[in-house]
Amino acid sequence: xxxxxxxxxxxxxxxxxxxxxxxxxxxxxxxxxxxxxxxxxxxxxxxxxxxxxxxxxxxxxxxxxxxxxxxxxxxxxxxxxxxxxxxxxxxxxxxxxxxxxxxxxxxxxxxxxxxxxxxxxxxxxxxxxxxxxxxxxxxxxxxxxxxxxxxxxxxxxxxxxxxxxxxxxxxxxxxxxxxxxxxxxxxxxxxxxxxxxxxxxxxxxxxxxxxxxxxxxxxxxxxxxx
Amino acid sequence: xxxxxxxxxxxxxxxxxxxxxxxxxxxxxxxxxxxxxxxxxxxxxxxxxxxxxxxxxxxxxxxxxxxxxxxxxxxxxxxxxxxx
Amino acid sequence: xxxxxxxxxxxxxxxxxxxxxxxxxxxxxxxxxxxxxxxxxxxxxxxxxxxxxxxxxxxxxxxxxxxxxxxxxxxxxxxxxxxxxxxxxxxxxxxxxxxxxxxxxxxxxxxxxxxxxxxxxxxxxxxxxxxxxxxxxxxxxxxxxxxxxxxxxxxxxxxxxxxxxxxxxxxxxxxxxxxxxxxxxxxxxxxxxxxxxxxxxxxxxxxxxxxxxxxxxxxxxxxxxxxxxxxxxxxxxxxxxxxxxxxxxxxxxxxx
Numbered sequence: 395x396x397x398x399x400x401x402x403x404x405x406x407x408x409x410x411x412x413x414x415x416x417x418x419x420x421x422x423x424x425x426x427x428x429x430x431x432x433x434x435x436x437x438x439x440x441x442x443x444x445x446x447x448x449x450x451x452x453x454x455x456x457x458x459x460x461x462x463x464x465x466x467x468x469x470x471x472x473x474x475x476x477x478x479x480x481x482x483x484x485x486x487x488x489x490x491x492x493x494x495x496x497x498x499x500x501x502x503x504x505x506x507x508x509x510x511x512x513x514x515x516x517x518x519x520x521x522x523x524x525x526x527x528x529x530x531x532x533x534x535x536x537x538x539x540x541x542x543x544x545x546x547x548x549x550x551x552x553x554x555x556x557x558x559x560x561x562x563x564x565x566x567x568x569x570x571x572x573x574x575x576x577x578x579x580x581x582x583x584x585x586x587x588x589x590x591x592x593x594x595x596x597x598x599x600x601x602x603x604x605x606x607x608x609x610x611x612x613x614x615x616x617x618x619x620x
Numbered sequence: 621x622x623x624x625x626x627x628x629x630x631x632x633x634x635x636x637x638x639x640x641x642x643x644x645x646x647x648x649x650x651x652x653x654x655x656x657x658x659x660x661x662x663x664x665x666x667x668x669x670x671x672x673x674x675x676x677x678x679x680x681x682x683x684x685x686x687x688x689x690x691x692x693x694x695x696x697x698x699x700x701x702x703x704x
Numbered sequence: 705x706x707x708x709x710x711x712x713x714x715x716x717x718x719x720x721x722x723x724x725x726x727x728x729x730x731x732x733x734x735x736x737x738x739x740x741x742x743x744x745x746x747x748x749x750x751x752x753x754x755x756x757x758x759x760x761x762x763x764x765x766x767x768x769x770x771x772x773x774x775x776x777x778x779x780x781x782x783x784x785x786x787x788x789x790x791x792x793x794x795x796x797x798x799x800x801x802x803x804x805x806x807x808x809x810x811x812x813x814x815x816x817x818x819x820x821x822x823x824x825x826x827x828x829x830x831x832x833x834x835x836x837x838x839x840x841x842x843x844x845x846x847x848x849x850x851x852x853x854x855x856x857x858x859x860x861x862x863x864x865x866x867x868x869x870x871x872x873x874x875x876x877x878x879x880x881x882x883x884x885x886x887x888x889x890x891x892x893x894x895x896x897x898x899x900x901x902x903x904x905x906x907x908x909x910x911x912x913x914x915x916x917x918x919x920x921x922x923x924x925x926x927x928x929x930x931x932x933x934x935x936x937x938x939x940x941x942x943x944x945x946x947x948x949x950x951x952x953x954x955x956x957x958x959x960x
Contacts, residue, residue, distance in 0.1 A: 480650065487650075517904060523896065524900065527892050536956050540956050545904075551945060556906075558935075606665060
């Protein structure tokens with residue numbers, strides 16, 4: 395991505411976030427049951443959706459890498475998964491804060507989405523240790539892609555299993571993204587778009603930085619200095 | 621419950637503004653920390669680039685003794701020899 | 705891959721005789737290869753006894769530890785299911801760690817790659833071997849559990865429990881084989897294996913524990929009818945999905 399593309403992405407991200415925050419705090423109505431605390435919904439759920447999509451995208455990019463053997467796909471897969479993991483930290487922290495505000499505990503097992511996310515997070519946290527434990531770069535990329543594909547298939551199965559196992563009768567407040575009134579739905583969609591743009595922007599920056607560093611290393615090797 | 625009583629005065633259970641603010645602050649902190657790490661990496665890259673450039677300007681033909689030959693280096697060296 | 709002194713470990717390809725293809729003749733069919741590889745795996749395990757006794761002993765010791773840790777003489781219901789499945793899972797990890805070690809250290813991978821056979825034969829053989837180890841492990845661990853810790857009688861729970869064990873074992877075997885192959889040629893292989901496998905096996909634990917819990921409850925109804933179908937279906941779905949995925953990606957781990 396060239397610098398002009400990066401600039402466009404960054405500016406649209408900032409704009410989207412400004413709009414989204416205005417909508418969240420000045421337009422969306424206060425929810426009846428949870429009150430003001432419900433506003434976290436516009437932060438937590440987009441983070442979760444973008445993060446999960448990022449993991450699945452990482453798996454798709456890994457498939458492309460295994461099929462073509464082109465290392466650039468592996469780089470994209472790595473960046474997508476790494477970024478999703480960072481977003482995942484955000485999901486867990488905001489989810490925990492929401493749980494604390496809602497039920498008084500910093501962690502609740504009764505919220506299946508949050509629990510599934512913890513398991514997915516623990517799984518992907520092993521991605522980088524796995525990569526760094528393999529020295530040969532080509533084998534590292536291949537093994538990482540195998541892992542990314544397996545873990546990507548795991549994500550939906552895991553959500554299903556945890557959702558089934560949750561026998562609590564709590565009203566599922568954290569996941570209540572269906573039948574939203576129109577103003578809330580609009581705010582939610584805009585927040586989701588802003589989060590997705592942020593993901594794309596940060597990934598592009600990360601890719602550019604990595605590619606630059608690879609170029610730098612190869613140049614210095616050609617000149618015989620390292 | 622008694623241990624969180626002093627905290628409760630800044631984050632009273634009746635008003636949830638504190639929690640919403642905390643969540644948004646956490647999000648902002650994550651993004652800013654990421655940007656800071658990127659900035660550090662970028663400055664390191666710039667420093668390496670500067671170092672490479674000064675070294676390339678000073679002595680373009682010497683190579684360190686005992687360094688392993690790679691295929692990439694040979695055509696580069698030929699090119700440099702040709703320009704002189 | 706030269707012959708090794710007979711009383712040390714068998715070389716990784718020592719026991720199997722994959723027939724070398726004569727020119728213009730068909731290479732051996734996949735089933736034949738799988739059978740040959742499986743026979744080799746089981747022979748090596750029988751002669752060296754490096755996985756299964758350790759796993760079984762670990763399971764029994766863990767039951768003892770649980771007795772002291774929980775301060776209970778008998779468990780039932782949810783607690784029983786939990787103790788049983790945690791123990792089986794961690795014992796399985798021991799077997800997973802050892803699964804590809806001989807191949808990695810003695811060049812078994814290269815020997816297999818040179819033979820003109822379907823790559824997925826190695827996957828099938830390893831999965832079946834791990835499944836066999838798990839079955840032997842359970843033959844020891846489940847009666848031991850019934851003896852040491854289980855409150856209600858094991859006999860009533862058995863038919864349903866067998867169904868749960870079978871489905872869960874397939875899942876553990878499939879994922880265990882993939883992770884074993886992934887971890888064996890990395891640096892911290894004994895650590896990375898369980899670390900990768902445990903989150904992936906959480907759905908198996910959920911399904912197995914929830915399915916076993918009514919079977920092991922006090923006055924619980926045994927028989928296959930007592931098991932909630934949705935958990936068996938979950939386990940089956942997991943086995944199917946991951947069986948397909950592991951089948952698709954495994955060969956990328958073998959290239960070198």
